[in-house]
Amino acid sequence: MDCIFCKIINGEIPSSVVYEDDLVKVFLDINPTTNGDTLIVPKKHFKDFRDIDNETLTHIYQVINKLYPIYQEKLNCDGLTISHNTDYGQDIKHFHIHFIPRYKDDEVKHLSNKEILLDIDKVLNKLK
Numbered sequence: 001m002d003c004i005f006c007k008i009i010n011g012e013i014p015s016s017v018v019y020e021d022d023l024v025k026v027f028l029d030i031n032p033t034t035n036g037d038t039l040i041v042p043k044k045h046f047k048d049f050r051d052i053d054n055e056t057l058t059h060i061y062q063v064i065n066k067l068y069p070i071y072q073e074k075l076n077c078d079g080l081t082i083s084h085n086t087d088y089g090q091d092i093k094h095f096h097i098h099f100i101p102r103y104k105d106d107e108v109k110h111l112s113n114k115e116i117l118l119d120i121d122k123v124l125n126k127l128k
């Protein structure tokens with residue numbers, strides 16, 4: 001399969017590895033949003049949250065818990081944003097968690113286009 005993250009996992013493409021075990025490889029994002037912007041990637045190729053298994057997902061959650069205090073200590077981050085894109089917004093179709101250390105005044109903002117936002121009650125009616 002022509003997957004860039006599979007190639008990183010099997011060592012064909014180099015990466016800045018922060019942590020690795022039997023189930024995941026964790027490396028720095030090549031295009032960081034903040035200092036220490038990191039990707040947590042399962043070694044097995046899953047496309048997105050719809051096909052990853054619970055064991056791997058639980059393990060990733062444990063890795064997040066293990067890494068965050070280390071980033072707090074070593075990078076002095078003040079917070080953490082974790083995210084996962086699916087379909088639109090997901091460039092690499094191999095499941096990965098964005099682990100983004102946050103810093104006071106880092107000015108990272110969630111993207112939103114206020115002009116196309118619906119009233120919250122309208123959204124709720126659509127979802128009910």
Ligand code: AMP
Binds near residue numbers: 013039092
């Ligand atoms: P997404 O758009 O959610 O699929 O995120 C893909 C992420 O992978 C982006 O943040 C890219 O900067 C990152 N990325 C792409 N190629 C590499 C690479 N060779 N090494 C590290 N990160 C990469």
Ligand code: ZN
Binds near residue numbers: 045
């Ligand atoms: Zn892959």
